[in-house]
Amino acid sequence: MRPEPGMTINDPACGTGGFLLAAYDYISKNYQLDKEQKKFLKYNTFSGKDIVDSVVRLCVMNLYLHGIGGEESPIEVGDSLASPPDKYFDMVLTNPPFGKKSSITIVNGKGKADKESLIYERPDFWATTSNKQLNFLQHVKTLLKINGRAAIVVPDNVLFEGGAGETVRKKLLHECDVHTLLRLPTGIFYAQGVKANVLFFDRKPASEKPWTKELWIYDLRTNKHFTLKTNPLKYEDLKEFIECYNPQNRHDRKPTYSEDNPNGRWRAYSYEELIKRDKVNLDIFWLKDESLEDSENLPEPDVLAREIAENLESALEQFADIYENLEKK
DSSP: OOOOTTOOEEETTOTTSHHHHHHHHHHHHHSOOOHHHHHHHHHTSEEEEESOHHHHHHHHHHHHHTTOOOSSOSEEESOGGGSOOSSOEEEEEEOOOOSSOOSSEEEOTTOOOOOOSOEEEOTTOSSOOOOHHHHHHHHHHHHEEEEEEEEEEEETHHHHOOTHHHHHHHHHHHHEEEEEEEEOOTTSSSSTTOOEEEEEEEEOOOOSSOSOOEEEEEEOSTTOOOOSSSSOOOHHHHHHHHHHHOTTOTTSOOOSOOSSOTTOSEEEEEHHHHHHSGGGOOOOOOSOOHHHHOGGGOOOHHHHHHHHHHHHHHHHHHHHHHHHHHHHO
16 A cells, blocks of 8 residues: 555554554655654554444554554544544555444435434445445545545455445446455454455546446465464465555556466456446456365365354354344344
């Protein structure tokens, strides 16, 4: 993302502040800051919000120990989804909470809503949904200044879910430049069974023509097996993606996938290709899963067992959601 001095950077689901501190470290180490830039970095660059007050206290302490913040806390306690933002930012870096659907319902500009005990009026949202991650994706877009940039961690269902998901994806591709998707490997998050991705996009001014010209996808999932303890994801594992992303000039990219190299993990899909896909499904993969073809390439038994357990836990959570929804009806 390459944050720069003078930028305002926000995390609407900041937790203990890991993304904000990573941005702080990057700016501190990569730029020779003058007195005014140092002052801005300390007091004005970073802000965030989290719904858990004890986590916010940890975050504020964490930032303070790194020399960020003054008398007023840069971090708020509260539900980020509750209301439209009153401030806008140059950059949003966030990993919203995964898990069950929200117990509240967001109401869009058309006034549509399911009957729930809590209702949020969000006329700035594209779609009404109780899917927490889709709501965070919509919220992140509203937080950005024009030409502001975002990187958000999202679970797979944000990429393929129908209904509100399709609406959100269509609007996002049209109103923003959605330029990069990193398919993350399984086994690197504590939330069991969650397959995650990082979606990169820039907010753009209003336009009749869609801003997204092509979406570049890097598959770091197929034929990759990581665990939190025995085989954790390392910086070296991301090096090829960083080179392909080409942060120096992301408009100058070259695919590693071709007919001659079908195992290349990096390729682009045009807006026209994406919009024609059923439900504008962005959960795209093309690499052959070696473990399905060759028993000699099967992962170790403990890795297989963990993946099976994660998939079962994820399925049980989805059934629990369905059961809760049926009970309410």
